[in-house]
Amino acid sequence: MNLTKDIQTKFSKLKINSWCELSLMLPHSYEDLTLKNTIDMGKAQLIDASVESVFRSPNTIQITFYAHNLGHTINGVLFRPKPYMMHQFKVGERDYFYGVIDCKVGNCSMSMPRKISTIGSITPKYKSTLRSDVMLRLVQNNLTLELLKSEGLKEEVAQEILKLHFPTTMINLKELDKKSIDALKYLELFIYMKLLASKRRYFEPLVRVDATYDDWTSSLPFKLTKEQMLTIKDIKNDFAKDVASKRMIVGDVGSGKTMVILASAYMMRKSYSILMAPTTLLANQLFEEAQKYLPNMTTILVTNKTKKIDLSEYDFIIGTHALLYRELPSAGLVMVDEQHRFGTQQRNMLEKLVSSKEKKPHFLQFSATPIPRTQAMIETAHIDVSLITTTPFKKDITSEVIHKNDFSELLERIKKEIAKNNQVLLVYPLVEQSEVLEYQSIDEARGYWEKNFDDVYVTHGKDKHKEEVLLEFREKGSLLIATTVVEVGISLPRLSTVVIVGAERLGLSTLHQLRGRVSRTGLKGYCYLYTNQSSSDRLDEFVKTTSGFDIANLDLKFRKSGDLLRGSSQSGSQFKWIDLALDEDVVRAVKKDLI
CATH class of the missing domain: 3.40.50.300 (P-loop containing nucleotide triphosphate hydrolases)
Structure with missing residues (x-):
């Protein structure tokens, strides 16, 4: 892509590298600079007016206009005017002025009127690191269908995007139609995937x-x-x-x-x-x-x-x-x-x-x-x-959300599992007591379990001997108290039950990893999510789902595509338009077009 030095400088200030990226930088609003013969109350509009009088006070300039297109006298007011504004209004001159018009009991006023030189169009207003008029000229003088197509963007998407930069009617950016939104989703993903592809190197x-x-x-x-x-x-x-x-x-x-x-x-x-x-x-x-x-x-x-x-x-x-x-x-x-x-x-x-x-x-x-x-x-x-996405054998794991009043029943189930020579894992959110968290820590809870059960083992992330503890537990233990350190790693063939305390604090994929520790050899498994919350849609959805890939989609739905490609080129990137939980068809279309 051959860019002039001037455009390269502007791209650099905008932190972009392509015309497609420029086209994704939408206007934040539009000005309707077409002449109308009726007043649109409370909205900015253009008047073709003669200046009848100008009165200056220390903090204002008051102007009386006669608006020919409206057949009406309008009082203009400029608050805290800058020096250059003084010269815009000369008695007897006829020009075009723009501002918000309001009428009360037959008196109409225009706040902050300004002189307009080009009329007859709907003009986009941009907010960027460039001055708004510079940004407007960059877009209006350069952005074309040919340029977007030359970067690989398909024509129907490019045309839809250009309508947002070169509108023929007023556009409400808060209520874009489906066609425009689909085009923006496609464009956003197209730019991102193209960038990823360019980072791929071949050896x-x-x-x-x-x-x-x-x-x-x-x-x-x-x-x-x-x-x-x-x-x-x-x-x-x-x-x-x-x-x-x-x-x-x-x-x-x-x-x-x-x-x-x-x-x-x-x-x-x-x-x-x-x-x-x-x-x-x-x-x-x-x-x-x-x-x-x-x-x-x-x-x-x-x-x-x-x-x-x-x-x-x-x-x-x-x-x-x-x-x-x-x-x-x-x-x-x-x-x-x-x-x-x-x-x-x-x-x-x-x-x-x-x-x-x-x-x-x-x-x-x-x-x-x-x-x-x-x-x-x-x-x-x-x-x-x-x-x-499939496993060699189907795991039989019952998942359940439990609360404080279920504790005695949970205790009975734990005793039954240990009596069958199965093992139980209790996952606590913290090692030490916390002022902020309303759940027990390992240090607070271990005394109860060690007093009431034999062969209790304890480990956590900072434990230098955690690998030895896990190995010993695998051979001899009944009950393991740990933090999420056991999420990945050792296979525990006799582990049938996991209890996760403060489950709502963990991501769904972490919960799924912890649940995956049990029933590794076909044992009947149990996963209990202990929470003090009276209800949680996330946890209710989780217990109904066993596939990790469905869990990942759920996670995406609940966190709205937040930290999408961790460890990839845009760590923690957040898409503005595309929703990966819902827009699989868009992703498929972009992938197909980029191959």
Whole structure:
């Protein structure tokens, strides 16, 4: 896009980079500079008038006009006039003036009249970092259908947007018609997705692999789900391309992402695969699964405690962030599990460690936080996305909102579960007592549970020994008291019940992650949301829904698309026009047009 220096400067002041972005900067109001022969009470309008008299006092200028178009005398008043205003009104001269007209008992007045040089049109008024007249000229002299089309915007959208900048009738911006709103939604998303796509960079892969996986999947003691298979096929196709792939695999809790990780390592078995997990526990679990289902591959677990050894002797290297401080072989595949638990810098560091000049490894990120379908479609502009929305077996979890008067009944249920050798998790909002919060903290509550139950374990985010506590609880515990530290991580096969205290304080996706801790092996599960609120639509909707992807859409609905693409190019961005909870068809249309 060739811009003159003057326009580049203006774009820079407006913090925009394209004509499409300029077109999204709508007027904040319009002035009707057409002549009418009736008074529109209380509204600004144009008069064709002769100045009959001018009276100056210290704080006002009072002018008597004769408005020819209205056949009426009008008294104009300027309050606290600036010096230049004095020269606008000369007795005997006929000109066009603009201001708000009001009439009382036959006397009409115009407040703050001003002289107008161009008439006969409806003129937009802009509020921006540019002066309003400069902004108006920028739009009126430059914004055209051809320019918007040259940036890829489709004609019908561009025409609809231009009507808002070049109106032929007055427009009420608070009551735009559906056509205009749809065009604005499309334009807003088009600009955003185009920006994301421009950030995507392509590199040559360190290795291209035309892999097969049928022999491996058929050797498994269970059948993979259709979506697991489709995701593995996506990855197989990625590995065969001549660009290093970047793909995010988003799967609900218990959807079987581990098998996709193992399938990916299997397909890359002739080169190295590296997997980074956020905790030692998780890395250890993945290592155990790899040993079980990839018996013909040499696998190693790397943590802070692992001795310095030559990692190039292993096909599949699994570790924590300790991997970032080791000498790693140039790997064909890098994977990051629970990617949101690592900073962008850490993820990039791992990729760089195994890259070779301009060549990069294939890069897979796994996330157990389901995202709305609309967001997944948007993300595909800068990274490929696979969604695993089903689970290998249907979990049987009963979810219920409970209150103070349900406590004795809850206690009975907890005792029953422990009697069956099942485990119970109690999640408290805080570790220590708070003046502000009306719920007990772990410190306040633990005494009661430790007195009334055996084998009670306690941990939280600041606990240096939390991994050891969780491991010991898994083997010996009955009741675990914790904060949301257990949201992601260790598998607890005997956990059947979770009680979340102050549930209304947590996001729906966090509640879903916590609920996903129970019933991992087909046990009958229970999730109790304890709240002091008499009613909560959010929690009532949550207990009716079991799919993480439906929860993500609910979350979106309740928080109105707030922090949309966390960790992406516009952290915490808020769309003004598009509502991702409702406008899936718009997202689909923009995605289709951008491909």
